[in-house]
Structure formats: C-alpha cells, structure tokens
Amino acid sequence: MKGEAILEAKNIKKYFLMGKEGIFSKKARMIKAVDGINFSLYKGQTFGLVGESGCGKSTIGRCILRLYRITDGEMLFQGKNIDIFDGKEKMQYHRDVQAVFQDPYGSLNPRMRVGEFIEEPMLVHGILNSRGRRERVKKLLEVVGLNADQARRFPHEFSGGQRQRICIARALSLNPKLLILDEPVSALDVSIRAQILNLLMDLQEEFGLTYLFISHDLSVVEHISDLVAVMYLAKIVEMAPCERIFKNPLHPYTQALLSAIPVPDPELAQEAIILEGDITDPITLEKGCPFRNRCFNASEECTEKEPKLIEVEPNHLVACLKIR
Amino acid sequence: MSGEEKILEVKNLKTYFFTNMGVVKAVDGGSFHLKKGQSLGIVGESGSGKSVTSLSILRLVPKPAGRIVEGKILYRGEDLVKKSQKEMRQYRGKKLFMISQDPMTSLNPVFNIGNQIGEAIRRRQNVKGNDLREKIIEMLKLVHIRSSENLIHAYPHQFSGGMKQRVMISMALACQPEILIADEPTTALDVTIQAQILKLMEEIRQKYNTSIILITHDLGVIAKFCEYILVMYAGKIVERADVKTLFKGNKHPYTRGLINSLPHLGKKQQRLSSIRGQPPDLLNLPAGCPFEPRCDYSIERCSHEYPPTESAGKGHLISCWRWREI
Numbered sequence: 001m002k003g004e005a006i007l008e009a010k011n012i013k014k015y016f017l018m019g020k021e022g023i024f025s026k027k028a029r030m031i032k033a034v035d036g037i038n039f040s041l042y043k044g045q046t047f048g049l050v051g052e053s054g055c056g057k058s059t060i061g062r063c064i065l066r067l068y069r070i071t072d073g074e075m076l077f078q079g080k081n082i083d084i085f086d087g088k089e090k091m092q093y094h095r096d097v098q099a100v101f102q103d104p105y106g107s108l109n110p111r112m113r114v115g116e117f118i119e120e121p122m123l124v125h126g127i128l129n130s131r132g133r134r135e136r137v138k139k140l141l142e143v144v145g146l147n148a149d150q151a152r153r154f155p156h157e158f159s160g161g162q163r164q165r166i167c168i169a170r171a172l173s174l175n176p177k178l179l180i181l182d183e184p185v186s187a188l189d190v191s192i193r194a195q196i197l198n199l200l201m202d203l204q205e206e207f208g209l210t211y212l213f214i215s216h217d218l219s220v221v222e223h224i225s226d227l228v229a230v231m232y233l234a235k236i237v238e239m240a241p242c243e244r245i246f247k248n249p250l251h252p253y254t255q256a257l258l259s260a261i262p263v264p265d266p267e268l269a270q271e272a273i274i275l276e277g278d279i280t281d282p283i284t285l286e287k288g289c290p291f292r293n294r295c296f297n298a299s300e301e302c303t304e305k306e307p308k309l310i311e312v313e314p315n316h317l318v319a320c321l322k323i324r
Numbered sequence: 325m326s327g328e329e330k331i332l333e334v335k336n337l338k339t340y341f342f343t344n345m346g347v348v349k350a351v352d353g354g355s356f357h358l359k360k361g362q363s364l365g366i367v368g369e370s371g372s373g374k375s376v377t378s379l380s381i382l383r384l385v386p387k388p389a390g391r392i393v394e395g396k397i398l399y400r401g402e403d404l405v406k407k408s409q410k411e412m413r414q415y416r417g418k419k420l421f422m423i424s425q426d427p428m429t430s431l432n433p434v435f436n437i438g439n440q441i442g443e444a445i446r447r448r449q450n451v452k453g454n455d456l457r458e459k460i461i462e463m464l465k466l467v468h469i470r471s472s473e474n475l476i477h478a479y480p481h482q483f484s485g486g487m488k489q490r491v492m493i494s495m496a497l498a499c500q501p502e503i504l505i506a507d508e509p510t511t512a513l514d515v516t517i518q519a520q521i522l523k524l525m526e527e528i529r530q531k532y533n534t535s536i537i538l539i540t541h542d543l544g545v546i547a548k549f550c551e552y553i554l555v556m557y558a559g560k561i562v563e564r565a566d567v568k569t570l571f572k573g574n575k576h577p578y579t580r581g582l583i584n585s586l587p588h589l590g591k592k593q594q595r596l597s598s599i600r601g602q603p604p605d606l607l608n609l610p611a612g613c614p615f616e617p618r619c620d621y622s623i624e625r626c627s628h629e630y631p632p633t634e635s636a637g638k639g640h641l642i643s644c645w646r647w648r649e650i
Contacts, residue, residue, distance in 0.1 A: 052514035093602045096428045122368055160370075189369035190541060192584035194598035201595070216514065223587035223596065231337075244590065260519040262544030264586055266567040270548070277470075279483045 005040040006210050007064065007176055012037045014059050033059040035234040036073070038309070046204065046211040048225030048242070050218055050257075055231040059182045064212065065099055076179075094152070097123055098171035102183035104163035106164045111172040114141075115151030118170045125174060138274065140169040143206075145199060161192035165199065182214045197224060216260055222246050222303040230254045233290040235308055240316040250318045253298045289321065298320055331502060331535055332358040335498060337395035339373075339380045348606045350390070353558035355633075364551030365567075367543060367582075370604055372540045372556040378505045381537075382420055383412045404561040411491075417447055418650040421501035425508035427488035431480040437464075437491055438476030443469055445494040463494040467524060481646070486517035493524060500532060507539045547571060552639070555579050558604045558614035560630075562642065564641040575636050575647040577619045613644070621646050 013036055018029040041047050051057045062068045064075065065110040066082060076081045077093060085093050098121075104251050118137045122128060128136060138148035144165040146305060155163060164184060171179055181200070185193045197313045201224060203209060215221050221228060222242060229239040230253065238251040249255045256273040263270060273295045289295070292302040301321055335355050341348040344417045351373040358364050368376045380387050380392055383404060397404040399419065404412070424430050431440060441460045445451065451459055457476070464472035467490040480488060489509060496504055497522035497581055506525065510518035522545065538549055546553055547568070553570045555563040555578065563576040574580050581599040610616055616626040623645065644650070 036580070040498035051514065161602060189603060190582055191369060191585055192603065194587075194596035195600075196585070198595055198598060218515070219587045219589045222589060256516060258589070260515045262518075262522075262542070262548040263548045263589060264543040264571065264583060266547045266571050272523075274517050274519050278486055278517065285329060 006043045006078060007041040008036060008074075008076040009039050009060075009064075010074040013074060014056070014063055014065060014068055015071045016324065017315075018193075020157070027230070029033045031069065032234045034063065034070075037227060037234075037236055039236065039239065041212060042227070043177075043210055044204070044208050045226040046213050046224050048221035048228040049212065049214045049231060049233035050216065050221050050228065051248050052216060052257075054233075056234045057231050058182055061182045061212060061214050064178075065097060065180055066093070091125060095174045096177045097157070097180065098174060098176040098178075099180040100164070100167050100171050100184045102186050104167055107167050108163055108169055110155055112155075113151065114153055114158070114166050116153065117155075118151075119164065121170060122167065122174050126291065127174070136156075136173065137169075140173055143172065143203070144169045145195075152251065160188050161195060164188060164196055167194075168199070168203070171197045172207070175207075176209070178210045178212070180212045180214070183216070184213075186215065186217065186221060200224065214259055215275070218246075219257060226233055230257065237291065237319045238317065239314075244313075246314075248282065250296050250312065250316070250323050251320050252322075253291050256296075329360045330357045331360050331396040331400060331431060333396075334377075335398070335420065335464065336394040338344060338393045338395050339376050339381060339390060340387055341386075341390045341536060343389055343607075344568070346607045349559045349604070351380060351607065354393075354554075354556075354559075354561050356449060356554055356561065356564065358535050358537065360502075360535055361529065362552060363536045363538060363550045365546040365553040366539045366556060367541065367546050367553060368556035369541060371558070371587070371603060372633065373559040374505055374556050377556075378422065378507050378537060378539055381503075381505065382416055382422055383407065392395075406443060408554070415497050416442070417501070419501055420503050420505065421491045421496045421499055422505045422507065423489070423509050423512050427492050427512070428480070430492055431488060431585065433480055436479050437475050437483070441476075441491065441495055442497040447499055450629055459498075460626060463498050464491075466497055467491070467492075467494040468520075488523070489513065489517075489521055493521070493528070497532075499532065503535045503538070504528070506535045508541070509538070510545065511540070512544070515637065518545070525549070530642050543583060555582070557571060558606065558615060560643065562615065562643050564639070569637065569640050573640075575640075575642050575650050576644050577621045577646075578615050580650070581618075581620075621650060 008089045012034055014034040016031040016033055018031055041190050049060065056255040059068065063070050082093060115137050118140055119133050122133050137151055141148050141151060146162060146165055185196050188196060204211060213224055225242045228242050228245045229236045232253050238245060238254045243258045251259055256275050259271065259273045260284060275292050287306060292298040305321055307319040307321045312318050312323055337351055338355045339351040341350055365457045366377060381397055385392060407565050426438060438460050440465055442456050460476050463471045464475065469487060469490055471477060485510065497582055510521050512523065525536065528534055540546060550567055552566050554561050557578050561572060563579045571583065580589050584597045585599060587596060599618055604614050610626045610627060611630060612629050616622045625645055631643045633643045636642050636647060
C-alpha cells in the first residue's frame with residue numbers, strides 16, 4: 001500500500017487572527033482552522049480529505065500551495081521543508097505542485113484566450129520557446145480531451161466541464177508531481193462529473209501523479225482515493241485506507257456522515273444517524289472532544305480529555321476516547 | 325399515503341425566454357400532476373428547466389424576457405396562468421409556498437427572525453401581541469430550533485445555513501400551504517444538516533398531508549424522499565415514473581446514463597460510466613430529441629423528430645423512439 005512519501009505534514013497548525021476579544025482586552029481571538037495535523041502523501045496515490053464546510057480541509061490545501069504560511073509545524077516536500085524554500089528552490093516547488101479549484105467559471109480569465117491561459121505558467125517559469133510552448137498547449141488540450149484548434153477560443157465558449165478540463169491542462173503544463181484538487185467536481189453536473197473523474201484517474205496513471213483530493217462528497221472520495229482522512233473542526237478524526245474506512249468506520253462522526261448520504265437506491269433501507277445541532281463555531285472551541293456536542297456516544301469523559309489520533313488497527317487511525 | 329385527489333395539474337406548459345440571442349425554450353411542453361400529500365421529485369442538470377417549472381407554477385418567471393407562452397396550470401381546477409398578479413397573491417404563501425436553494429437570500433437581513441415568521445403567521449390568522457409571540461415560538465419549536473425564546477430577536481446573519489433553512493420551513497408551516505415547492509433546499513448545506521432538513525420535510529408531509537415538489541440534481545435525495553419522479557432534459561420531461569421503476573426499470577437512455585454515472589458507496593468501480601459529450605446549448609437545440617447527440621442508442625429518426633410520450637406501464641411515461649428495445 002505505502003510507497004515513497006512525496007509530502008509529509010508534521011503537526012501542521014494554521015491559526016487565523018480575528019481581532020481582540022473586547023475593546024480593552026489584550027487577548028486576541030483566534031480561529032484554529034487547522035490544529036495539529038499529521039499525514040503523508042505517497043507517490044502515485046490519491047489522498048482523500050473529507051469534511052463538512054469550515055472544517056479546514058481547504059486550508060490544508062492552501063498551506064501546501066504556500067498560499068498561507070503555516071503557524072506551526074513542518075511541511076516536508078521530498079524531505080525538504082517548504083517553508084524555507086527560496087529563489088530557485090521556490091520556483092521548482094511551484095512547478096512541482098499545482099492546483100485545480102472548484103469553480104471553473106471563476107478560475108479562468110474571461111479576457112484571455114484558452115491557449116494563452118494554459119501557456120501562462122510556462123511563460124512565467126521560462127520553459128520552452130514560443131513555438132515549443134504552442135505545441136505543448138496543443139498537446140495538453142488533447143490530453144484533457146479537447147481539440148487542439150480550440151486554443152484560440154475564449155472561456156465563455158466552453159461549458160463547465162470543458163472549463164474544468166482547461167484548468168487541468170494548465171495545471172499539467174509544468175509537469176507537476178503533486179496536484180491539489182480542491183473540490184474539482186463539486187460545481188459540475190452529474191453526467192459531466194463522471195467524465196472529469198475518469199479523466200483525473202487516467203492522467204494519474206499516465207503521468208504518475210500524486211493527488212490530494214479535497215471534497216465534501218464521500219461517494220466521490222471513495223471512488224478516487226487510496227487513503228482517506230475525515231476532518232472535523234480543524235482535526236483529523238479518522239484516517240485509514242479507503243476500503244477500510246468505508247466498510248468499517250469507527251469514529252462516530254464518520255459513521256454519521258456515511259449514514260447521512262442518501263444512496264440512490266430506493267429499496268435500500270437506510271438507517272440514517274441524524275446528528276443533532278450544527279457544527280460548533282470554531283471560535284468558541286473549548287477543551288475536550290470537538291465533536292462531543294453532537295456525538296451520540298459522548299459521556300462525561302469527552303468534555304475533559306481531548307482525544308488523540310491513535311492507531312487502533314494496522315493503518316487505521318481514530319481520534320475517539322471510546323475506541324481503543 | 326397519497327390520496328387520489330389531483331391538486332395540481334400542469335398541461336403542456338411552455339415557458340420561453342426571449343433574449344437578444346434568440347429564444348430559449350426553458351420548459352417546452354411539460355405535463356404532469358400532483359396529488360394531495362404526494363411528494364414529487366423533479367431531477368435534471370443545470371439548465372434542464374426544473375427551476376423554471378416551479379417558477380411558472382408560482383407565476384414568478386423573470387420578466388420581461390420570460391413568458392408562459394402556452395399551457396395550463398390547474399390548481400384545484402382553476403387555471404393559474406390566467407390569473408392576474410394581484411389574484412396570484414391569494415395563492416402565493418397561502419396555497420403555494422416556495423423554499424429556495426439559498427436561505428441567505430430568501431430572508432430579509434434587516435428584520436429579525438420573529439418579525440419574518442410573524443408576518444407569515446399573520447397572512448393566515450389575525451393574531452397580535454403576546455399571542456403572536458407565542459405562535460412564533462411554537463413555530464420555531466416545530467422545526468427543532470432550541471432556545472427559541474431568545475432567538476426570535478436574532479437576525480438572519482446570526483443563524484447558520486441549516487438554521488435559516490429551518491426558519492424558511494417554519495414560515496411554510498405557519499402558512500400551511502397545500503403545496504410546498506422546495507427548489508434545491510439542501511444543496512447549499514452539509515450532508516449531516518441535509519439529513520436533518522429532509523427528515524423535517526418528511527415529518528411535515530406526514531403530519532399535515534402537504535404535497536411537496538422537490539427539485540434537485542441529487543439522485544440520492546430523490547431516491548430517499550420522493551414517491552414519483554420527473555426527469556428533465558433541455559426543457560423536456562423525458563421520463564416519468566414512481567421511484568422504484570425509475571431506479572430499477574428505467575427506459576430512457578438519459579435516465580440510465582445519469583444513474584450509472586454515479587459512484588456507488590460501498591461498490592468501488594474501476595471507471596465510472598459517463599454520458600459522453602457536453603450539456604446542450606439551449607439556444608441551438610437540435611430539431612429532434614435534444615439528447616440525440618449524446619445518446620448511445622440514437623437512430624436516424626431521433627435527429628429530426630421528437631418522440632411522442634408513450635406509456636410503458638402504470639404511471640410510467642417516456643419520450644424515446646427506442647424505449648421498447650432498451
């Protein structure tokens with residue numbers, strides 16, 4: 001299962017400052033978006049990160065892309081700390097790590113021809129001469145399933161699925177090793193979603209890419225991932241190989257999440273675990289287990305001790321006091 | 325569960341948008357009916373006309389571009405298409421209630437929650453002062469909002485998405501409409517919250533025998549919630565069936581493609597089967613069946629003639645030339 005780790009996250013923390021508690025207070029309020037997370041991305045594999053809105057899954061993606069500076073912890077890319085990268089190393093890192101985002105309408109510049117858009121990263125990094133770049137744009141368009149002669153068109157001439165293909169082509173233009181896919185199919189229609197997922201899986205095989213796949217949709221994550229981590233309020237609550245987490249979820253939150261997905265099969269009797277209440281506001285987070293207010297298994301113990309992510313079965317990590 | 329009484333009947337509805345670039349046939353000849361206490365699902369991808377169908381029923385099609393050009397919408401025998409906007413106000417809110425996708429935009433940010441629910445209550449009953457206050461609290465309790473006494477003075481921005489959607493549902497309850505139209509009510513919400521809201525809507529349907537039209541693109545939600553389903557593609561209703569028939573005995577290539585393209589939890593496949601091609605351009609629809617360019621079963625006839633609606637069993641209607649072979 002495991003191979004060579006391409007990226008290791010060690011105790012990553014990302015806090016956002018929210019201003020003072022009161023006018024005369026000296027204490028600043030903090031939002032803990034990511035709070036002490038460890039994981040590794042293995043070469044050629046897909047790491048799925050699931051969670052509900054506001055749990056910090058996109059923040060992790062942004063930390064890896066160096067769009068945010070991490071508050072504490074170490075992010076190692078091929079053994080080197082990405083935080084101290086400078087100059088050439090930094091450029092190389094950005095060549096190796098690329099991203100595809102959720103909204104293909106917002107990611108494309110409406111005034112730029114698609115060809116220019118795909119070419120731009122190569123221009124920035126000074127790769128190839130102009131003819132070489134144009135050739136490569138054509139090749140990339142074909143790789144993602146579009147026509148080479150569509151390079152001169154503008155984004156508005158494409159549908160959502162096609163635009164997402166264009167974004168993928170741009171991300172591939174620098175021959176990256178790692179792709180951060182932040183909800184790449186969430187904005188797409190069902191029939192188009194399958195096309196893009198298939199494309200992503202084909203590309204992974206062809207170019208040996210590593211994916212960090214961020215999504216709130218468990219069925220999509222199950223389809224594409226090798227390793228899955230479930231996040232709840234800035235922390236990973238369960239992490240295991242894909243089949244294991246879906247066959248035998250151990251954390252109460254994972255269980256509830258899995259049972260809450262409506263399965264498109266009317267005959268399947270589904271006993272949904274309905275969680276009470278809403279997600280706790282990350283600002284007012286107290287000590288203890290962050291999930292205890294909504295947990296059907298919570299007891300006195302959960303308000304006092306904070307559960308740690310421990311290995312309960314080989315490769316299966318869970319953060320719950322009830323599960324040893 | 326559902327009675328035999330037809331409460332809403334839509335006949336050959338055509339809602340077109342007249343734009344500078346041409347005519348968009350958002351809904352093109354849709355016919356269906358809704359029974360008392362029934363839950364009807366409308367599925368389709370973006371641009372298939374499912375939201376315009378619901379807006380047409382409420383006569384809220386954006387003007388001046390959009391217009392109902394043909395068809396009848398019969399609510400208890402009365403044609404809503406012929407009503408003036410003034411007359412329609414007697415129906416909106418009281419008989420027909422709509423919950424939209426984004427609860428943020430459907431609540432007024434400058435009035436507190438109590439005010440807004442109170443307004444809905446006063447549409448039906450003439451209550452004031454303390455009685456009204458108690459009614460509001462009762463409504464909030466019905467949708468499982470805790471400590472509702474304190475929350476009636478809260479403003480929408482202090483509520484989370486799920487709570488705002490509950491407030492909308494509580495307003496619907498206050499009005500006690502006969503038909504509740506929910507346009508993607510859970511799309512903007514998280515899965516665990518979605519489960520709560522769907523459960524709540526089911527409770528209401530059981531308790532008050534409300535008919536519900538649920539519009540969504542999520543086949544999972546449809547399978548769990550609806551009894552009868554319409555599948556729309558490019559303004560046309562391509563298949564109509566009860567929930568079991570639709571998932572197990574569907575006959576239309578589009579319905580089949582849609583269901584097969586979903587990843588199934590617990591059954592990991594190597595590849596997903598997908599519908600090829602791109603969604604239709606509504607300004608340039610083909611003369612025949614709009615699904616023809618993407619269909620694996622298409623024959624010559626499909627490209628120039630739209631298939632008639634035929635019955636493939638009890639309550640199972642389908643528009644496809646080749647459904648018998650599929």
